Amino acid sequence: QKEVEQNSGPLSVPEGAIASLNCTYSDRVSQSFFWYRQYSGKSPELIMSIYSNGDKEDGRFTAQLNKASQYVSLLIRDSQPSDSATYLCAIPADRGSTLGRLYFGRGTQLTVWP
């Protein structure tokens, strides 16, 4: 099974700061990468997907992908207490696929304090 590694945290940042979440993966040919947010007691919710090297921005969220170094990160700017959740990194299980079965990392628990 492919490895998807995340620091479990917890990561604690003050309101208004930038939260940086990191994920590394073992399969060099992975084509797509997903960030899900999971609030306590809720199911995961897709917040970002990224397929190409570089940055992808969506509102306060920026995903950064570096395929050569095999890591993908999620930056949350102007963090809010409502961003407090567990953030899960996921990659497709099937080599070379962009979708389909997913393998998830352990997740990073983020707390944003007022």
Next chain:
Amino acid sequence: SAVISQKPSRDICQRGTSLTIQCQVDSQVTMMFWYRQQPGQSLTLIATANQGSEATYESGFVIDKFPISRPNLTFSTLTVSNMSPEDSSIYLCSVEQGLNQPQHFGDGTRLSIL
């Protein structure tokens, strides 16, 4: 995106019994998956539910323990058989609608075995 309904939302069961979880989608989807999330853990893929044929199981999961049906493009069931306390988890249905859209999840079924 498609609306995914899972039933039951939670249950408490006796060991040795079986429970069937239903996943209903309000539109036809290409792929349906079942995941398990044990307490404090990340998501583990159980199987891909294949329409009109046997499900494809991941390593460590077998049909006798987790029989899955998918009679059409909008519905699937997962049965947890001969339950033990180790089966206490959240079971999640997820779908891909096609058109290069990543998976999204139902609300999950919280299962406790006494």
